[in-house]
Amino acid sequence: MQKDYFLLTDKIAEIESRFVSRDGWLKIYGSDTIDFKDSAGIFCYLISESKRQAEGEQYSWSIRKGSEGKPSVYGDNTYKTYDEEGVEPFLFYKHFSYNDGYEHYIDISEEFVLYFKLYERGKNKQNRTFYYVDDYGELDEVIVVEPKQIRVRIRYLKEYITIRDMHLVVCFDYMRLTSEIPKDWQVAFKEELIQNDYSTYSHLIRNIAGEFQSWIMGKVFIGPNPIKKTHFDPEYKYESFITGYDEEGNLIYESCDAERIDFKTTFFKKEVLDKYYNDPGKYQVDGFGVKSRFFTLKCDNNVGEYVPVFLSDLKSLPHTEQLHWKQYNIPPKAGMGLSRTYYRTMIDGNWAEQPDAIDLFFKDKYEEFNKKWEQKFGWKLYKPLAKQDEHLFTALHCISSNNIKAFCEQALTVVKLTIDRLNEKELAKGIEIPKGIKGIGKLEKFLEYHDITIPDMFVFLRHLQSLRSGLIAHSFSETNKDCKKAMEYFGLSDSNYKDVFEDILEKSIFTLNTLEKRFLQ
Incomplete structure (x- = not known):
């Protein structure tokens, strides 16, 4: 065993990162025990704002795996939803022993799942993913459950605790044993309490029953956002597209949300439609537009070499689709315009004719x-x-x-x-x-x-x-x-x-x- 490994340097780095990865995931559960000489566990729970200061003063946990305290029934048959006011489980360890066998898994707070109306998909209880389904049918991973770890997308978790005025407490317990400590390690026994704005933990190094033990126990705090803002609050984004040239020959870009742009036309390479043709289960393309279950874009698909679109119609697209179209946007040239069929149908208001394409x-x-x-x-x-x-x-x-x-x-x-x-x-x-x-x-x-x-x-x-x-x-x-x-x-x-x-x-x-x-x- 190396010195840094014994001193749990890798685990301290996790604590300092607050268990948040660079790609926006927060680890809220872990079971990485190798054997009795190398054990690691992570769990979590929620606390109210009123509990934050008291929780920061001690490294011990208020909730432990398998003892979540929801619900609690006392000796006088008093029923309480939570064992302690202001302390709420976020994960639930479920274990069942029955005649045919044994099963255990971790469940997620149903309130969190219901808040985002998460869609669950997976092989079994220990291998599943919860998705947020947006207004356009796109799936975004929110929680990934695996046998040895559970991760949650930090931005969803932060919204949830913000709207509820709560904090998430990520608890950890790491321990490693070695039969000897070389002299050149220069490691001294200690029992140190480390406290800062985002964590409280104890690091203990001692001799126990002839073994040298390095043990860290404590918790990290994930606080709410300073401003309450939810995914229910609309956030509209509109891209700008090429509509012509100015007097100096520079391209003019105008937002598809701009005023007085009715019947202004912008043009795109024909390749812009390949995405939709290549996924006919999701999209339908005809002479007058592109359709899916979640959006419709009117566009002129009757021209052979390019696709004309009225600038204002692009406003109806989700922002991700606007970005797709923008990469195929091309400057207008002499002779470019709408097809006869599209003009007669969309401008003159005549019945749809057979397409030109x-x-x-x-x-x-x-x-x-x-x-x-x-x-x-x-x-x-x-x-x-x-x-x-x-x-x-x-x-x-x-x-x-x-x-x-x-x-x-x-x-x-x-x-x-x-x-x-x-x-x-x-x-x-x-x-x-x-x-x-x-x-x-x-x-x-x-x-x-x-x-x-x-x-x-x-x-x-x-x-x-x-x-x-x-x-x-x-x-x-x-x-x-x-x-x-x-x-x-x-x-x-x-x-x-x-x-x-x-x-x-x-x-x-x-x-x-x-x-x-x-x-x-």
């Missing part, structure tokens, strides 16, 4: 076509996606950069929506189809049965199907001849993934329009 137009057209087909034939040409794949339709979008991974994911979605979902069973009814013909071949036979031939359309569909074989693991197969022909057909290269994907969407719309013209008009 090719990805949104394809999705609208796909759904509209499938409904019309079902109305005429009694069955859908494209079968609905499986439940686990429904998010693919929501997340389908034009890619914002020449990224092979994004291209593969979106191109595969188009294949799944069209070729993979062809209703082969219905297409083959009443038609002689040679054995081995599937998918596209059945659609071609269906058209031939109706005296329709569209060779260019089937060239596209077959090349699209061949392309998918090269999309596995987001790399193109050099040995797959059909895939190489498909790449040549689409003119695919490392620098034009965006353009090729839009071409795929355009040809897919042409396919829907062609079938609609031949069968549904």
